[in-house]
Amino acid sequence: MVKRNATRNSILAITKADGSIITSVPDIAQEFVDFYTSLLGIEDQTRPVDDEVFHWGPSLTSELASNLYRAVTPAEVKTVVFQISDNKAPDPDGYTSCFFKKTWNIVGDLICRAVMDFFRSGRMLRQLNHTIIALVPKSEHSLSVANYRPIRVAM
Template identity: 45%
Template sequence: MSREVTNDEIREACFSLHPNKAPGPDGFNAHFFKKTWHIVGDDVINAIQEFFHSGLLLKELNATILALVPKVPNPSKMTDFRLIACCNTLYKVIA
């Protein structure tokens, strides 16, 4: 990227996420961040800007839970499952 990510762009990315999608390993979904933005907003912005400056991502932010949900009763092959990836909300904002 040739320019810095602005505070408004980070806030907009966070607030564009569906509020009630499954939370990631940290247990927080986008609804939490939207409702507590007045408390956590500055820290969220600082963490995301630090990633764009350093290129380093904390392993805790990059953690994802993968779940296989059966699409049919008595699944017997991989195509009988739906893969659900539960990523951390801050990872989604960065992406």
């Protein structure tokens, strides 16, 4: 059953724009990269912010603004972790939020330190910042890259 699902969930071949068929995993992966690079480009698409926008509408009070700069507390980190639904999708390591809740007395201090360090330094542990792109076929027999829909799953 597991082997059948793995085969069903694999992309075994892709037909390129020139009609040739590729079957090697690295070539298939590169075909997807090339397709989306040509579709989306590689340059940053950000535009400068017009400073006038800061004068539109209400602004934060000094009290609320200072609240944005204060340190995050371990109690706040724990509250947020415990508000996450137990049924959320697992991280790439396979652990769900339920695992972290049940083992909080063991892992809570490490989680709090990692989160507080992120807010202090602006740097996140690489292990915590993952995005998985799942390629979902648009039809049962998707043969070209354009017939797959990329779905982003942030971890």
